Structure formats: C-alpha cells, structure tokens
Amino acid sequence: MKNVYDVLLERGYIEQITHEEEVKELLSKERVTFYIGFDPTADSLHLGHFIQIMVMMHMQKFGHKPIALVGGGTAKIGDPSGRTDMRQMLSNEDLIHNGNMLRKQMEKYLVLDGENGYVANNADWLDQLEYVPFIREIGSKFSVNRMLTAECFKQRLEKGLSFLEFNYMIMQAYDFLELERRFGCQMQLGGNDQWSNIIAGVDLVRRMDSKSVFGLTFKLLLTSEGTKMGKTAKGAIWIDSSKTSPYEMFQYLRNVEDADVENCLRLLTFLPMDEVKALSALEGSEINKAKEVLAFEFTKIVHGEEEAQKALDAARALFAGGGDSDSIPTTEFSKEKFEVGLPILDLLMEIGLIPSKAEGKRLIQQNGLIVQDVLVSDFAQVLTLSDFKEDVLMIRKGKKVFHRIQLKD
C-alpha cells in the first residue's frame, strides 16, 4: 500500500516540507488531522485554490482528516504574502457570505461531517481576542527581527507594509495553535506562498504546547511562463458554475500551453501516473488528445461527469463541424425583440460579448464576427426572426468564442 506522501511526491505537489522523515512516517502510521486555510476574499473558490482541494482529497482518500479552515478572521487583516499592495477591505457581511459560499463548495469535494473532516472558521477565535493578553501571551513568542527576514514581507518592506498586515503571520500561526488544541491538528498544508506563515505556526505550537506539528507546501499552479494560472481577461476561472460555466472551464484547460499539460494532468486530475506520462509524451498535434483528457477530467471533478461530457460534446461539435450543442453559453430572448429587429451591436452588448459598441465595430471591421456561419461585414446589420434557424442563432466571435441565442415565446 502506498503512502499519501509518496503519491503527493510522485505527482509533484510537494514543494517544501518542515520535517520530511517524520511526516512520511506519521502519514503512513496514523490518521492525521491537517488543515488548509482559505480566506473568504471572494464568494467562490477558483482554479488556483483547487490544487489545495485536490491535495485534501488525496489526503482524505488515505484516511486522513482535513480541516477546511475558512479565514473569516484573517481575511479582515489581509495576507501580504505575494502581494505588492494592500488588499481591499471587505465588509463583515461580505466576509460572512463569502465564507458560507466557500464552505458549501468545499463540502462538495470533501467529507466534512465532523467525523472524517471538519470545517472551522477562524473568526470564531480571532474576533474575540483581547489585545493586551494576546500580545503578552502570543506576541512575546515572536521575534520581529526574524519576522522581517521572512520572504513574504521582503517585497513589502520596500513598497510599504501596514502594521495590520504585519500581524497576519501571527494570526495564522495562532490558528494552527488553536486547531491543534481543538482538533488535535498535526499538520498545516498550503501553497508555497504560505511557507513563512506555516513555519511560524509550527514554531508557535512547539513553544506553547511543546508538541511537534508539521508543515508542508505545494507548488502554486503556474504556467510555464511563471505567471499564475487560472486568470483570464475576464478574471479568474471560478469553481462556481454561475461565474464560470463548465464549458468555459473546459475550454480554458483545453487551451493550456503544451508545456503545461503534464503539470496540469498531475496536479488537477486523478489519472494514474502511467496514464499521465503516456499522455504527456504525445507530440505535435497529438498532444491535443492529452489536452482534451485534461479538460474533461478536471471538469468532471469540479462539475460532475454529466457536465464534463456536455462540455466535451459542445467543444467537439463546434470545433470539428460547426454544429450546435446545448451546453455552450446560451442566452434566451423573447421573440418580440426580434420582430422589430435588433441591431447586432445591441445584441452583442446584451449578451456581454463586447464591452462597448466601439469595440464591436472594431471586431466586425477586423472580420472577427460570424453569425450563422456567415461573416458579418456591416456593423449596422439588424437581426430579425428570419435570421434564426429553428429558433437558434449561433454567434461566433473570433475563432474560439461561441454564443447561442435561443428564442422563447
């Protein structure tokens, strides 16, 4: 029987680890309670977070117990790690709302029933801390000299760092202590940008409770160019299907660069490693198969098999033969709108395909718009019911963006 540690290592998740031998042994012997924190800065997780979820899923498969920690308290401070500027402050209501949304999402992928896994919110303890007792008890355990040498503050020391954010590390360290006391949490995992925060926690638990706890970080999901993956012009690739449709998510992965395929297959799917290797070994246009598998598998994990299949079918239909399918982005319109005729630019605006009419004109002037398989050359064109075929109108922007207009009564 393999150990999770070996699996994580083999798939390439692991970046840094506090005590390699001990962790390896611990994970092979006991059910280990571990945690990963997510600050509720938005109302959905995104692709970048999902790597953490994947690790938690791997861990849980091997019987370990995840604590999904919602950072309702720490989000009020804002993690300066990897940031060049201060985060925008969120209102309390937003934080609560976002926290609930994240919690719901995590419950889809992990068993968090209080038996095999837990959900916690650090606002529960952080919000009630009293300043003087806290800095007396916990603050005394930190050396400012040492904190300042931490990687996560380095950049900010040049740009400016508020005292508020400087406290983030201490809060996160305190979380670990609190979770160790409440749940017997023995490990904290996180993205590599969390390394300084994690070791601060490991140290704190040692000093306070003389217990050995461990930290482990994973690779961040980066493109081969070194930029963060999962960002598009429109924003992040969200897990929430109302923010990013399964089809869009599928397309995003279908279009990753060749160089990133292997990494994504390892980190974002559960395919056995020999299969991953076989797929990544494909060359030339063959690699498209690997991309398709990647897109399908990941969409399946996030949205389920049915949605993944729909996205796959839609993609194949559109790119192979221009047919239509029902899972590409669709907007419904009432017939009356087209009885009088709707200028094409107005339609594009309404479905959000263009941000302004000027941009729409440019698009058309540059031969980038195709409606019902016909290149649009006149931006003043007006669409009427006669342009529809069986109540459907297919719009294609550029080479890859499709949108369907569906008529209803």
Next chain:
RNA sequence: GGAGGGGUUCCCGAGUGGCCAAAGGGGGCGGACUGUAAAUCCGUUAUCAGCGAUUUCGAAGGUUCGAAUCCUUCUCCCUCCA
C-alpha cells in the same frame, strides 16, 4: 509634526501651455500562420448614431483664446528627519 518627491488612459511608463485621446512597452482583442498550442508577423486598443461630437491625465476650483502641462485648496502614496 517638519522637509522633499509623486498620483497619466487595463498595467508599467513618457509627456511640463497648443502639433495630446496623449510616445514606448506589457497585456487584451481581431487577422495571417498552425494543432482550439507556442513562437512569429500584421492590425487594433476612451465613448457615442459614421471622418463629427462628448468625456479622460488623483479631486474641486482658478488663470488663459487654449491646460495632462501654470496657480490655489483638498486628498492619497513614497522617501528622509522627529
């Protein structure tokens, strides 16, 4: 609290009275080439009913025929001093 420097279009960054809707780069978008890839090349990148109009250079006023550029106040940021 004192002294100095600065806030420019999505981002970085030029511009110090008219030639500025504002150089250059990045990013985005479209096209060509391809494999729904990368690299490369071309075009484009404030808004609006069309060569015209309207709104932009931290905010509000002012000077001027005319301001991103000058003046006043406010605001935010940075550096040095305390």
